[in-house]
Amino acid sequence: MDTPMNNLHFKFMSFGYLFRDLGHPPLEKVREAGIQPGVHVLDYGCGPGSFAIAAAELTGETGKVYAVDIHPLALESVQKRAAKKGLNNIETIQSDCKTGLKTDAVDVVLLYDILHVLTEPENVLEELHRILKPTGILSLSDPHMKEEEMLSRIPERLFTLAKKGKRTHTFSPV
Numbered sequence: 001m002d003t004p005m006n007n008l009h010f011k012f013m014s015f016g017y018l019f020r021d022l023g024h025p026p027l028e029k030v031r032e033a034g035i036q037p038g039v040h041v042l043d044y045g046c047g048p049g050s051f052a053i054a055a056a057e058l059t060g061e062t063g064k065v066y067a068v069d070i071h072p073l074a075l076e077s078v079q080k081r082a083a084k085k086g087l088n089n090i091e092t093i094q095s096d097c098k099t100g101l102k103t104d105a106v107d108v109v110l111l112y113d114i115l116h117v118l119t120e121p122e123n124v125l126e127e128l129h130r131i132l133k134p135t136g137i138l139s140l141s142d143p144h145m146k147e148e149e150m151l152s153r154i155p156e157r158l159f160t161l162a163k164k165g166k167r168t169h170t171f172s173p174v
Helices: 007-023 026-031 050-059 072-085 121-131 147-152
Strands: 040-044 064-069 090-094 106-112 132-141 159-164 169-173
Touching: 007 050, 007 072, 026 050, 040 050, 040 121, 050 064, 050 072, 050 090, 050 106, 064 072, 072 090, 106 121, 121 132
Parallel strands: 040 064, 040 106, 064 090, 106 132
Antiparallel strands: 132 169, 159 169
């Protein structure tokens, strides 16, 4: 089971993401996932919400974004950012693994910049596989890991690499 970082560390990390997002706009990465209006997206390990907000803008009013994080400040940040932008299609979930969502409930899972810190990645990936529709995709990116290491953490019994994009890797559920 993962434990949340302390509040000061989270705030420092969130501040750093402001600079990351200037150089690498979240919308560019999220677009690679092929998110269309009306789809349901899960942003696992959403942090302060950069990717969840971008996904919510792409899904539109008919779509839904679930922002999942272990840290309460992350969820608070997502809620504040969504309110500022007038986005009503985001739901936050506090969890370190289980989402509470129904099986086959999500079209796209975003797993960005989080795989390297998961102590039990296989448990998380099993949960993501469970909630992902058979025709859905897992969009993965983790700049803290070499590509080979990142890919080696994705169990072949759960996901298969469908394509490699400029910023992300796309997997299909097995």
